[in-house]
Amino acid sequence: MKVVCVGGGPAGLYLSILLKRQHPSHDITVHERNPEGSTYGWGVTYWRTFLDRLHTHDPESARAVEAASVRWRDGVAHVRGLTTRHRGDEGCAIGRHRLLEILADRARSLGVRLEYRHETDPARLPAADLVVAADGVGSALRTRYAGHFGTVRRTGRNPYLWLGTSKEFDSFTFAFAETAHGWIWAYGYGYAPERSTCVVECEPRAFTGLGLDRRPAPDTLALLQRLFAGVLEGHPLTARPAADDGAPWQTFRTLTNRTWSHGNLVLLGDAAHTTHYSIGAGTTLALEDAMALAAALRTHPALPDALAHYERRRKAALLPVQSAARHSAQWYENLPRYIDLPPERMFALLGQRHSPLLPHVPPQLYYRLDRAAGHLEPLRRLKRWLGPRLARTVHARQTPDG
Incomplete structure (x- = not known):
């Protein structure tokens, strides 16, 4: 298969690695319009469980990512001269420049061609069996066919x-x-x-x-x-x-698309979807897209079937993440509702900001119910039952017809 990936960010590079590992005979080229080594951003975050997935898919690049990452467990909040600290799961971060360097070196070692300073004309798709639009939230390829993809942006x-x-x-x-x-x-x-x-x-x-x-x-x-x-x-x-x-x-742009493919053109990463930065999942989700697309191409010989399977799988996986991101953004947009709580309670609700139930319950009551739910199974079941139903209701109200 001849594959051209437009966009040399983490998603495009990681997909090229996975496809080359699956079939070394694949002819894969990554086109990036910017010079090598130039990128936006500072550090990207991920969780330990995701690092384990990287080790499963490509141990060599995973070891390099792990070696270049820093870790933390505590979360600290400072408000009005007071400080509160909570212990949590292990989080990790790596510099975006270093991540791209690791992935580019690994892709080259497998035989992927990386072409920097290469501008792709969206009106003329590259000659390939598969063209991957991994060119970010402002994707020129997606924009060229926005009517087909059904692109929706919410600011x-x-x-x-x-x-x-x-x-x-x-x-x-x-x-x-x-x-x-x-x-x-x-x-x-x-x-x-x-x-x-x-x-x-x-x-x-x-x-x-x-x-x-x-x-x-x-x-x-x-x-x-x-x-x-x-x-x-x-x-x-x-x-x-x-x-x-x-x-x-x-101001953050949440982007969704009704469909993710058009003929042999498929969307990947931020070109397909974005999630609010406050949940720190953008790069993780882009690499998970690459994992899913590579798996679909491996298990479905016919390209239309592979792209349809990839889209169904990723859209289903993204639903809870997108709900969490939407509620996280809304928590900050309604900060005055929570900021006058005692710092330890405010920080506890900051940790609960993904909950679709939280906006509908007075904060002090939610805090007490959440504390009680840690000890009472019926309250835990009620919270699990109400949350998804409220999320579906809110999502239905916010989704345009058609």
């Missing part, structure tokens, strides 16, 4: 900014700062020695009230360093360059 409410810092967070850190114009908060996690990601998010009224919509990047970073001085401990924040010298604030 979130809160502005956010993706930053880096030399402060090495040893726990997944949340910091909430109250200003005269509303709340602004940061999520921080380490991904390498003296390297951490720091995502800043705020209420829309804080965004305009603090002048973040018009400040140049140096002034924005200086303000944020003052607001989060307590957790940064003197370390600077850094941002990616922006063409207009402004800090590159965004």
Whole structure:
């Protein structure tokens, strides 16, 4: 099979690795429009269970990823001068640059051709048995056939900014700062020695009230360093360059598609779907897409059957994740509902933000019920029963007809 993958991010590179491992005779080329080594972002997160899956699918790249990753178990929240800490499952992070380097080296070692600075014309698909659109949320290939794919975008409410810092967070850190114009908060996690990601998010009224919509990047970073001085401990924040010298604030775009394939063209990763960054699953889901597509191509000789199976399997797997991401984003969009709780209760509900039940129950009552549910099986069963039903109801209301 001749395969062309458009997009040299984690999803495209990992798919090329898996396909080459399945059939070394496959002719596989990855086209990436940017120079090698240039990428956005700082660190990406994943969980230990996902690392185990990487070891199952390609032990060699998994060992390299594991060796280059940092780990944490604690979550820490800072609010109004108080700090609360919770113990959780093992989380992991790796620098995006390092992850791409590992995957590119592994793909080359297997015989995949990597062509950087290669712009693909969306009006003329490459000559191949299979063309994979792994070119991200702004996918030119998907956009060319948006009517067929049934692409839907929903824009979130809160502005956010993706930053880096030399402060090495040893726990997944949340910091909430109250200003005269509303709340602004940061999520921080380490991904390498003296390297951490720091995502800043705020209420829309804080965004305009603090002048973040018009400040140049140096002034924005200086303000944020003052607001989060307590957790940064003197370390600077850094941002990616922006063409207009402004800090590159965004509002998150949740993207879905009615179908994921068009003839021999198939969507992968962010080109097919996005989930809110607050659940830290974007890269994990993209690599799981690659695993599922490779498996479908292995077990279904006819390409249409393989692509249909891949789409069904991934859409079903994504439903609970997308629900969790939607409720996580809404938790932050409704932060004033929770922020006045005692810090340990607020942080406990932060950990429960994926629950479809939480928005419909007063926070103090939910906290007490959740604590009780840990000891009473009937309450646990009630929570499990109500949650999916509320999720389906909300999803049905938010899904456009057709």
